[in-house]
Amino acid sequence: MLPQERNSLARTLRNVDWLTVAIYLLMVVAGAISIYAASYDFDDASIFSFDEFSGKQLRWIGLSMAIAFVLLLVDARMYETYAYPIYLFMLVLLAITPLVAPDIKGSHSWIVLGPVSLQPAEFAKFATALALAKLFSGYHFALNAKLSNYARAVSIIIVPVVLILAQNETGSALTFMALFFVLYREGMSGLILFAALLSVVIFVVVAKFADTAVMGVPTGEFAVLVIAEVMLAVMAVVYSKRFEIARNLVLWFAGTGLVLWLIAGPCGVAVPGMPVMLGILGVAAVYVAFESVRYRVPAVLIAVGAAMYAVVFMFCVHVAFDHLQPHQQMRIKVVLGIEQDLRGAGYNVNQSKIAIGSGGLTGKGFLNGTQTKLKYVPEQHTDFIFCTIGEEEGFVGSVAVTALFLALILRTITIAERQPSTFSRVYAYCVASYFIFHFCINIGMVIGLCPVIGIPLPFFSYGGSSLWGFTILLFIMLRLDAARRGRG
Amino acid sequence: MRKDYNLEKRKYIIGGFILLIALVYLVRLFDLQINDSKYKQSADSNAFLKKTVYPSRGLIYDRNGELVVYNQPAYDVMLIPRDVQPFDTLDFCATLNITPEQLRRRFADMRDKRLNPGYSSYTPQKLITQLSSQDYGRLQEKLYRFPGFFIQKRILRQYNHASAANVLGNIREVNANDIENDEYYAPGDYTGDLGVEKSYESYLRGHKGVEILIRDARGRIQGRFEDGARDVAPIGGRDLRLSIDIGLQEYAESLMVGKRGAVVAIEPETGEILCLVSSPTYDPRLLVGRQRGENYRKLVADEAWPLYDRAYMAAYPPGSTFKPTQGLIFLQEDIINLNTTYPCYHGYINGGLRVGCHSHGSPLPLKPALQTSCNAFFCWGFKAMIDRRSKYGSSAKAFEVWKNHLVSMGYGYKLGLDLPGEKRGFLPNAKFYDKFYSEGRWSANTIISVAIGQGEILATPLQIANLCATIANRGWFITPHVVKEIQDTVMPAGLLDVRRPTIDSHWYDDIAEGMRMAVTGGTCRRAALRDIAVAGKTGTAQNPHGKDHSAFMGFAPYEKPRIAVAAYIENAGFGATYGVPIGSLVMEKYLTGSIAPERKAMEEQMLNSSLVYAAPRKK
CATH class of the missing domain: 3.90.1310.10 (Penicillin-binding protein 2a (Domain 2))
Structure with a gap:
């Protein structure tokens, strides 16, 4: 035994990032209180009663403190050494789960061990993060060096996704997509993220506004063409740093737009919208390409490529959608939250918006929420827990929770960036990415800005698996961070 | 440690992204909670x-x-x-x-x-x-x-x-x-x-x-x-x-009064179930209101088990209705062709074994074998397949191939009917026989009775009707279901998908022709209708619990089928005695809306006959 190792626990505790721990504690305590409020009935028992969700959650919290402590005791190098075995173990667990899990509301994702049920999908999060970190920390590993490196990184992410999809847990599976942020930080071209975002936007816009038309062009596709025009102008400037290109483009688009509007509007002439719009965009693209050659900035061609990609993808969506049966189209629209389905998913979101909206500035006060108390909002102690906070603590409470998440995420990014080792940095970025995804989707869903994807709000939603999963995720990071000086 | 400062800058983009999202959310929350009077706060804290x-x-x-x-x-x-x-x-x-x-x-x-x-x-x-x-x-x-x-x-x-x-x-x-x-x-x-x-x-x-x-x-x-x-x-x-036609359902139930069994009719093109009859049944009005508890107890105690839906829960030996599946498998596996003939001397006699058969021409090829429901033909075919070690390696491997074809046709597993409690019937696999007879100690002759739908094979009447619908479609089916439409939404995912058995569809034409011959000049002549071409197959299933079960499956019209039906009547003797009349009456009623005068006598006979059942077997 080396002399300094005897005090390793003391040293770890001294080096732990106590700010993160404080945020964590604030969140779990606020979470338990919210759960108590969400499931409170007028003459209900105390917050500590084990019959109530809040009491059970307190027990989960107590146990997760113990887990956190144990995680801090473990030598930081162990996490790196055992990253792949842990990952493989989790994959096996995920694979057998649907075989042994009972059917709970259509999903086979729970392993029942006596009195407790656990969801392996929640624990796959930290295991996948470890594996990804391990891959990147390999000697001279550079993501962009060869294509097979991409393949390895992407397969580490995709395998658990496929296994979780097999359990019918689409929401949990999607959370792993967050790890593409990590790939971006580690060198993946930002254009890939941009293309993905653009594709989602185009798909939603085309699908959502397919029923009305502007100048004979479906409104959605018209909007995509306008987006392509704007994108062309903005990107041309970003890549060339020459504002006259943007000026010329804006003049061209605005001028042709005005003429078109006059012809089609007041004069009432039927304009073949699609070819005309494509023509306008095409002329602009040729102009940008010409400028790129003239000023010798080939990067500007990326702007042309992006605009072309938008148009081509738009046609693909159009063709794909036309080939679907009406009921399949309807299902996609309902899933995307495009079609108002007041009987189904739309009902939840509508009720949750009312609950949050009725909170006002300072809220109705603890346990005084009527919308949540009267059980309008389903899943109010799990996925929709933010409703209770919004209703009872008002805008002040919502801002506080948002601020807590913002603080946690930004702190995690700071911690990630100060890591000397690639392993720790990539791991910490994975942690940040999961939190970003959960925060964006969960709150976005509750306030009606995202489609309803059933994933929990970390540390707030009721449930042992999610609490433990996130606790493990966070405290492995803290342990790695505490060891950063020792290893240099 | 290497550090790429170019990449490190990306932390600002990631951080900026999350700040932007948070800002959008805060604006939205502000709008919902403070700006919008629609959700105005109430200071009240009344009970x-x-x-x-x-x-x-x-x-x-x-x-x-x-x-x-x-x-x-x-x-x-x-x-x-x-x-x-x-x-x-x-x-x-x-x-x-x-x-x-x-x-x-x-x-x-x-x-x-x-x-x-x-x-x-x-x-x-x-x-x-x-x-x-x-x-x-x-x-x-x-x-x-x-x-x-x-x-x-x-x-x-x-x-x-x-x-x-x-x-x-x-x-x-x-x-x-x-x-x-x-x-x-x-x-x-x-x-x-x-x-x-x-x-x-x-x-x-x-x-x-x-x-x-x-x-x-x-x-x-x-x-x-x-x-x-x-x-x-x-x-x-x-x-x-x-998808149920309530008139047809009532009619089929009236034909089944006094008998135990099931009648299932499917529209082949859509998989929609036209009637799903289990007999004996009961009046649904018994289970309404305050008398529900008592009536429910009575139904549970009833020894004829009316709450048990024989149409999709009971597992019966399919008997000769199983033979078309055998023809399909033998053709697909190239064990026989349409000209292959097998002898029948009042049965299949091989290796000290005899499976009886009735009088008809011999030797005969597949279609006449279907027409006359020849047991020997299918036993010979089964033996040729299961014992063909040159092709499959062993009887066990051949049997697995045979079994997998049947699974693709909907046997051995739940079809996925949209009603609770569907049963899967029973289809043995090679392991089952390995355990029963010990490994390598069995061959075609040991298990020959499965070739004619006897022995270990069990199927629900729904599975039999589904086979008939698949033949009517000449090689595909849609999972049978009883709901046609849900108001303002779509049917559950996957329910309406087309499923294709692992048999080439042209073989189904030949099987359909054999079934057509059975009606024009074979075992189910009584199913013939005046203006509509009917195809059918009888089944007479031996069972250890008494008299043979009477079964029939058929579809019509032959060229463009609109209905495929399976009728299964417990302990009623030959397929032609009860199964054929009941099944064909249901087809006729659905297709023409009435029963032709020359078939009225048969209808009367079915409406008025009752079978006597022995004391129930205990569960």
């Missing part, structure tokens, strides 16, 4: 009385739009325990026609946390369910004398036809388990039991609404909270349109 307003349950129509199941109102006596003040118990009991002892027991049950896990003295509790309208009227007049009590309107089901009981199902009060498993339910709610009422519960039930009343400190109702602005109107459940 509320939450009164559930029940949505009307979705109605059920048959395929032609005829109303089959509808709603009728019923009244429950509710109370809020904290608000109840001492009242005249005897008057109360007299009004409702109950004894004080019954009332005391009801109160005790209500407070029992095990029977009523949602008990709270502040929330409405159910005391007595489903008052008659007279009791309701009497209580309504006196209600002011019983503070804390109120009457809640509920919905019961009512049925326009005394048939299709197991397809429709019924509704019952939720139990502690239902409440535990589904947040939607509160004590006293109703949920579907059996049939589509159960499998389509989430569509039928709708969303409950709430009416909020304000109470003062003494619990007296002060009026509606914010004039009802926060009330939530209930959203009615979705209506179902069944």
Whole structure:
């Protein structure tokens, strides 16, 4: 035994990032209180009663403190050494789960061990993060060096996704997509993220506004063409740093737009919208390409490529959608939250918006929420827990929770960036990415800005698996961070 | 340690992204919580009385739009325990026609946390369910004398036809388990039991609404909270349109009176079930209202098991209705071709084994073998396949190939019917025989009876009908289902997908032709109709529990089939005696709407005949 190792626990505790721990504690305590409020009935028992969700959650919290402590005791190098075995173990667990899990509301994702049920999908999060970190920390590993490196990184992410999809847990599976942020930080071209975002936007816009038309062009596709025009102008400037290109483009688009509007509007002439719009965009693209050659900035061609990609993808969506049966189209629209389905998913979101909206500035006060108390909002102690906070603590409470998440995420990014080792940095970025995804989707869903994807709000939603999963995720990071000086 | 400062800059993009999202969310929250007066805050912190307003349950129509199941109102006596003040118990009991002892027991049950896990003295509790309208009227007049009590309107089901009981199902009060498993339910709610009422519960039930009343400190109702602005109107459940033709269902049930068994008819092109009859059956109206409990107990105790739907739960030996599958497999596996003939000397005689057969020409090829339902042909074919070691390596491997073809045709596993409790029948695999006879110690002759749908093979009448529909379609099927349409939404994913067995579709043409020959000049001549070409196959299944079962499957019209039917009658003798008449009458009724004069006698005979069944086997 080396002399300094005897005090390793003391040293770890001294080096732990106590700010993160404080945020964590604030969140779990606020979470338990919210759960108590969400499931409170007028003459209900105390917050500590084990019959109530809040009491059970307190027990989960107590146990997760113990887990956190144990995680801090473990030598930081162990996490790196055992990253792949842990990952493989989790994959096996995920694979057998649907075989042994009972059917709970259509999903086979729970392993029942006596009195407790656990969801392996929640624990796959930290295991996948470890594996990804391990891959990147390999000697001279550079993501962009060869294509097979991409393949390895992407397969580490995709395998658990496929296994979780097999359990019918689409929401949990999607959370792993967050790890593409990590790939971006580690060198993946930002254009890939941009293309993905653009594709989602185009798909939603085309699908959502397919029923009305502007100048004979479906409104959605018209909007995509306008987006392509704007994108062309903005990107041309970003890549060339020459504002006259943007000026010329804006003049061209605005001028042709005005003429078109006059012809089609007041004069009432039927304009073949699609070819005309494509023509306008095409002329602009040729102009940008010409400028790129003239000023010798080939990067500007990326702007042309992006605009072309938008148009081509738009046609693909159009063709794909036309080939679907009406009921399949309807299902996609309902899933995307495009079609108002007041009987189904739309009902939840509508009720949750009312609950949050009725909170006002300072809220109705603890346990005084009527919308949540009267059980309008389903899943109010799990996925929709933010409703209770919004209703009872008002805008002040919502801002506080948002601020807590913002603080946690930004702190995690700071911690990630100060890591000397690639392993720790990539791991910490994975942690940040999961939190970003959960925060964006969960709150976005509750306030009606995202489609309803059933994933929990970390540390707030009721449930042992999610609490433990996130606790493990966070405290492995803290342990790695505490060891950063020792290893240099 | 290497550090790429170019990449490190990306932390600003990631951080900026999350800040941007947070900003968008804060703007949205500001808009929802402060800007928008629609959700104005209420400073009130009164106590509320939450009164559930029940949505009307979705109605059920048959395929032609005829109303089959509808709603009728019923009244429950509710109370809020904290608000109840001492009242005249005897008057109360007299009004409702109950004894004080019954009332005391009801109160005790209500407070029992095990029977009523949602008990709270502040929330409405159910005391007595489903008052008659007279009791309701009497209580309504006196209600002011019983503070804390109120009457809640509920919905019961009512049925326009005394048939299709197991397809429709019924509704019952939720139990502690239902409440535990589904947040939607509160004590006293109703949920579907059996049939589509159960499998389509989430569509039928709708969303409950709430009416909020304000109470003062003494619990007296002060009026509606914010004039009802926060009330939530209930959203009615979705209506179902069944694929069942209720007229055909009634007709088929009447043919089955006095017999045990099942009749299943499918529209081949869509997989829609036209009638799904299990006999004996019961009147669904028995399971409505306060008599439900007692009638339910009687049905459970009935030795003919009326609640057990023989059409998709019973596993019967398919008998000769199984032979078309054998023809298909032998053709696909190149064991036989259309000209291959096998001998039949009143049966299959090989290796000291004899499987009997009746008189017909010999030797004969596949189509005449189907026409005459020759046992020997299929035994020879089975032996040729299972014992062909040169192709498969071993009997066990050949048997697995054979089994996998059958699985693709829908045997051995649940088809995925949209009703609760479907059974899978039984299809042995090679391991099963390895265990039974020990490995390598069995061959085709050991298990020869499976070739003619006897022995270990068991199938539900639904699986037999589905085979018939697959042949009618010449090689594909859609999972049989009883619901055609759900109001304002789409059918569950995957239910309408086309499924293709692992047999080339052109072989089905030949099997269909063999089945056509069986009607024109074979075992099911009695199924022939005057103007419509019918194809069919009889089945006579031996069984260890008495007389042979009588089975038939058939489809019509031959060229463009609109109906495929399977009829299975327990202990009724030859397939031609009961199966053929009943199955063909159902086809004729569906296709022509009536029964031709020359077939009236047969119809009469079926309507009026009863079979006598021995004492039931114990479960």
